[in-house]
Amino acid sequence: MIERSTADKSPASDPRREMLWQVLAAIPPGRVSSYGRLAQLAGLGRGARLVGRWLGQLPDDTSLPWHRVLNSQGQLSLPADSPSGQEQYQRLLAEGVIIRNRRVNMARYGWPDSL
């Protein structure tokens, strides 16, 4: 029998997100990763955009390092003028990540290194 429990659609109980949070939490301070990589690592395949969407839905008080996620080119994907964009910039800066022209050296800060 295939039954639908009343609470199997709760985003918070979505196992895919759980995976993502886990991978996300694994990014060391001072390092960065990309939406695509995280998607891959979290078993979301090509769900890069999905990762972005979900990150955007994280609560403000989250302890997850959402700011360590950039696009595949190592650039901050958030609009520079948005609050979140500034936040991300500042946080990375605070972790010692060198950002030049809204972009970081992925070869150096990219995580995981083995690829």
Next chain:
DNA sequence: AACATGGCTGCTT
């Protein structure tokens, strides 16, 4: 169900 929208990517101009 069709269509538009994303915190994307990779390939080609």
Next chain:
DNA sequence: CAAGCAGCCATGT
């Protein structure tokens, strides 16, 4: 290096 284009995939109308 910037811009265009075509895949990708969950969500929202």
